[in-house]
Amino acid sequence: MEPLRYEFGVEPLDLILPQGILKCSLIGVFGETGTGKSVLLNEIAYRALNRGERVLMILFEETPASKLMHFSSLGFDVTEYVRKGDLEFMDCFTYRLRERDIELSGDLGPLDGARGIVDVEDPRNLDAFWDQVERSAREMAGRGIILMDSLTEFLTIAPDPSSLLELMKVMKAVVSKHYRIPVVYTFHFGMFDDFRYVLEIASDGVIDLRFNPEVIKELLIKQMRVRRMSGSKHRPDWITFDVVPGKGLAVVRK
Ligand SMILES: Nc1ncnc2c1ncn2[C@@H]1O[C@H](COP(=O)(O)OP(=O)(O)OP(=O)(O)O)[C@@H](O)[C@H]1O
Numbered sequence: 001m002e003p004l005r006y007e008f009g010v011e012p013l014d015l016i017l018p019q020g021i022l023k024c025s026l027i028g029v030f031g032e033t034g035t036g037k038s039v040l041l042n043e044i045a046y047r048a049l050n051r052g053e054r055v056l057m058i059l060f061e062e063t064p065a066s067k068l069m070h071f072s073s074l075g076f077d078v079t080e081y082v083r084k085g086d087l088e089f090m091d092c093f094t095y096r097l098r099e100r101d102i103e104l105s106g107d108l109g110p111l112d113g114a115r116g117i118v119d120v121e122d123p124r125n126l127d128a129f130w131d132q133v134e135r136s137a138r139e140m141a142g143r144g145i146i147l148m149d150s151l152t153e154f155l156t157i158a159p160d161p162s163s164l165l166e167l168m169k170v171m172k173a174v175v176s177k178h179y180r181i182p183v184v185y186t187f188h189f190g191m192f193d194d195f196r197y198v199l200e201i202a203s204d205g206v207i208d209l210r211f212n213p214e215v216i217k218e219l220l221i222k223q224m225r226v227r228r229m230s231g232s233k234h235r236p237d238w239i240t241f242d243v244v245p246g247k248g249l250a251v252v253r254k
């Protein structure tokens with residue numbers, strides 16, 4: 001029988017979520033800029049791909065070529081996965097360039113013609129966006145993960161916050177619950193704060209990232225904790241971690 005649970009294989013996450021999460025979960029990663037939300041999603045993707053799963057990464061903040069460079073900076077080579085389509089970059093950024101008649105010829109480099117590059121004509125059209133997500137989710141049912149970076153950026157282009165909230169509720173019901181694919185999104189603190197609270201309530205899990213406030217004047221020490229995770233046991237305390245190229249997120253023990 002297909003397992004009910006999903007394990008990330010990312011050191012600090014596995015420590016705070018010793019049983020993993022239920023596959024039928026919509027999870028938010030919240031934190032201010034620089035706390036490591038995007039690197040966390042990149043490592044979640046890389047670990048999943050190494051286990052033979054499929055990954056859909058929905059990019060709102062950067063082009064696929066830029067995302068690839070971020071993976072490389074961590075020592076994670078995902079080029080082959082994108083070429084085969086096991087890692088799909090759903091590009092919700094490049095439409096901005098098209099609207100300004102900017103073409104970055106040759107920008108894809110090794111990803112030119114890769115199966116995993118999926119252009120979204122206009123991510124402000126939420127119905128068309130949803131159709132593309134649903135199609136990928138159906139194909140990967142039960143063996144993959146969907147990562148959205150970032151929902152805050154999506155909010156800046158969505159027609160209005162309530163339509164986006166509706167879309168997230170549909171994602172939770174169809175993608176996470178029906179197709180058993182966890183969905184993890186990032187959310188910056190300090191923008192759309194009213195929306196943040198309704199989104200947290202609509203999610204099954206909330207993970208917080210922060211700089212340790214006790215030493216913040218001296219050093220920016222990254223920390224992570226789980227505030228809520230429906231259906232899973234979790235540690236209640238803040239865990240300190242660092243980003244180590246070649247290794248990913250590493251727990252820093254006191
Ligand atoms: N390749 C790398 N090598 C070492 N450290 C890195 C690397 N990539 C990221 N980091 C660390 O992670 C921090 C940024 O993380 P990240 O981009 O994930 O932040 P974020 O929370 O997504 O920010 P934002 O809200 O602005 O998107 C950097 O400031 C740096 O400390």
Ligand SMILES: [Mg+2]
Pocket residue numbers: 037038039149150186
């Ligand atoms: Mg980020």
